[in-house]
Amino acid sequence: MDVPKAATLPQISQGGDFFQNARDFQIGNLNQANIGQNQYNIDQRTNVELQNVIGQQIGQVLVRQGSTGLLDMLDPIPDASYTRNRKTSPPDSSCLPGTREDVLKKVTSWADNSLLGWNNRHVMWLYGYVGCGKSAIAQEVAEHYARKKRLAASFFFFRGSGDRSRSGRFAATVASQVAGAIPSTYRFIEANVKTHPGLLWPSTSLIAQFKHLVYDPIKSVKWDLVGSNILRGPYVVVIDGLDECEDRDDIASFIDQMLAFFKKNPRIPLRILITSRVEEHIRTxxxxxxxxxxxxxxxxxxxxxxxxxRALFALATKHNRSIQCYGEWPTPADLEQLVLHTGRSFIFMSTLAKFILDPERAWIESGTLASAMVQTIFEK
Structure with missing residues (x-):
């Protein structure tokens, strides 16, 4: 079915007719707009913010009218974002309190950087060998910007996990999140899906999908009218484990397209954080x-x-009275030896802690450590 007229977003201008053709809201006076049950002061909101608010209302209207939802059309991977159940959909990684503060500060400083600088890099590549904590940092960054209402999308690749290890539904999954985070992109994404019926077919290239589902809709937002959006900071996309996607040629093309997009659109308020191991099709x-x-x-x-x-041992001590009887445990000397044995690898640290705190489970999972050790040797 055709998109109802309500989907045509009004432009803010002077006079009483600037919401011409819009539905499902009323104007109280020239300074206030009543949208649904909410009242907004136009003098205090930018055009883009009003588009976002109205876009959300339009989405609700379309659902009430029984139209096919954009989410149904995109059919995103349900366990690819930072909100996934990490126990059943790994990686199960997160930063313990007080750790990784240096690198997290570096990432957030880059992501919060003004769009007006001459040396403006939209993309950050966080790289390192297996077990050094890339996924934990990606998870922390995604959660941080979700709290700030600035997370546009997150995608966690994972080798051998079906769709999350392939590129086929990558663009559609990212687009579904962008539509929710930046509602003024919703109508552009929906229009492109309807205009290009084969856009979501498996045979369609990843480049075409990202162009029509992500980049063009983001570019179509009237960012030049942004006021508070620039003050609040750019939106952030987090892509973890890019090297774990089996479709290497698609990923290579994705990187080329991404850099070309930002070269042509240097003022787009968007940052993309990529984490991966050092693979040739990415590094080059x-x-x-x-x-x-x-x-x-x-x-x-x-x-x-x-x-x-210390955090892991403190948690174990808190819930184990037998450990509490030993007093200070482990001793400072023992802790120092454990730290030195990790080689600054978080996966080694985690596995050593499991061997100490839960040896039966650790023996079952010991393959993780062995695999990590072999990969680390070859990657150093």
């Missing part, structure tokens, strides 16, 4: 003159490992 395309590069190994300190160990 991320030009250091256009991409912020962060070697996570250089930002992993023994203090981080020590803090993580």
């Amino acid at each position: 395309r991320l030009d250091p003159t256009r991409v912020e590069l962060v070697n996570l190994v250089n930002h992993t300190t023994l203090d981080d490992i020590t803090t993580a160990f």
Whole structure:
């Protein structure tokens, strides 16, 4: 069915007719708009903010009218974002309190950086060998910007996990989140899906899907009228484990397209954080003159490992009276030895802690440590 007229977003201008053709809201006076049950002061809101509010209302109207929802058409992967159940949909990683503060500060400083700077890099590549904490940082960054209402999308690739290890539904999943985070993109995404019936077919290229589902809709938003959006900071997309996607050629094309998009649109308020191991099809395309590069190994300190160990042992002590009887445990000397044995690897630290605190479970999961050790040797 055709999109109802309500889907045509009004432009803010002077006079009483600037909401011409709009439905499902009323104007109280020239300074206030009543949308649904909410009243908004136009003098205090930018055009884009009103478009976002009205876009949300239009989405609700379309659902009430029984139209096919955009979410149904996009059919996103349900367990690909930062909100997934990490126990059943790994990676099950998060930053322990007090750890990774140095690198998190570096990431947030980059993401919060003004769009008006001359040396403006829209993309950051956080790289390092397996077990150095890339996914934990990606999870923390996604949660941080979700709280700030600035997370446009997040996608966590994971090798051998079906759709999350392939590129086929990557763009549609990202687009579904962008439509929710930046509601003024909703109508553009929906229109492109309807205009290009084969856009979501498996045979359609990843480049075409990202162009019509993500980049063009974001570019269509009237960012030049933004006021508070620039003050609030750019939106952020988090893509974790890009190297774990099996479709290497698609990922290479995705990187080329992403950098070309930002080169043509340098003032788009969007940042993309990518984490991965160092793979040739990724490394050779991320030009250091256009991409912020962060070697996570250089930002992993023994203090981080020590803090993580202390947090895990403190939690175990809190729930185990037998451990409490020993007094201070482990001793400072024992803790120091444990830290030195990790080689500044968080996966080694986590596995050692499991062997100490839950040896039966640790033996079952010991393959994780062995695999990590082999991969780390070859990647260093």
